[in-house]
Amino acid sequence: MQRYRWWQPLSRALLHLDLPEDDGRTHRWSVDVRLWGDSNGEILAQLYRDGSHRAGSKLPALFRVPGGEIEVVTSGYGLRRCHYVPDNGPERQLVPDPASAEGRRARLERRRPALSRAIGAVSITVLLVSLVLGVPQVIEQVSHIPIVAERIGSFVSPIQLPAVLNVGLVVAGLVASSERALRLRYHWLLDGGLFDGDD
Structure with missing residues (x-):
């Protein structure tokens, strides 16, 4: 997975989810969305596990991960939804990458x-x-x-x-x-x- 660059806040959303798995370790699942689309203008979501690519999908996207699913939906302005929906228990939003525009907005909300x-x-x-x-x-x-x-x-x-x-x-x-x-x-x-x- 490519590192988030300073010039990408308006064109890329990157969010993370840390999940404990059967191997006893916690792995980081990441969803990377290029909001302006690829060379054909198609917006895709890419799923990574510990930085390694696992899957890609047109939006809206539904990715199966251990213990549940990640749902990704966009609007005309960015992400509308990027949530982990477990098989049992309440859903939760993935955490924005600190370098992303979503991450900076979340930091403002905290501080x-x-x-x-x-x-x-x-x-x-x-x-x-x-x-x-x-x-x-x-x-x-x-x-x-x-x-x-x-x-x-x-x-x-x-x-x-x-x-x-x-x-x-x-x-x-x-x-x-x-x-x-x-x-x-x-x-x-x-x-x-x-x-x-x-x-």
């Missing part, structure tokens, strides 16, 4: 919990505002498609924002969704709404 909560709250607020302001405008655009207008009529949004504010809304939504992806947070309405093609 500055109040700041971390504030950033999380701002992310949710931005997504909620984007949803409230953006949905009526999207409905208006869709309702002006001739076939839709003929069947159900046209809709005029009560909210009309200038183009600059709409662009700002989209950019803020992308940043907020990316921040949530660094914490592997996902809600179908917030993170699967206006900005994410993945639901």
Whole structure:
């Protein structure tokens, strides 16, 4: 497995799971996801055991490991889920590599919990505002498609924002969704709404 490089925070997710096995030793299982895809644009998850490659899969991925399975799912902004689901007992999220963007965000959460909560709250607020302001405008655009207008009529949004504010809304939504992806947070309405093609 390649070492995590300083230039990869936006393009690579690397998470680990330490599992005791039948040989009496604890082995490190790692999931490596290149978020921008391979040369064909396909996003794959690679599974390693103590640094040696064991399996690869298209996403969503399900890897069998001792005592359970590792589930890996992405959204349009990063990882949506990377959890160990044991045959018996509660599931748990894999631990992000300290050098990764997810690892740095987790470190901020440990060291500055109040700041971390504030950033999380701002992310949710931005997504909620984007949803409230953006949905009526999207409905208006869709309702002006001739076939839709003929069947159900046209809709005029009560909210009309200038183009600059709409662009700002989209950019803020992308940043907020990316921040949530660094914490592997996902809600179908917030993170699967206006900005994410993945639901």
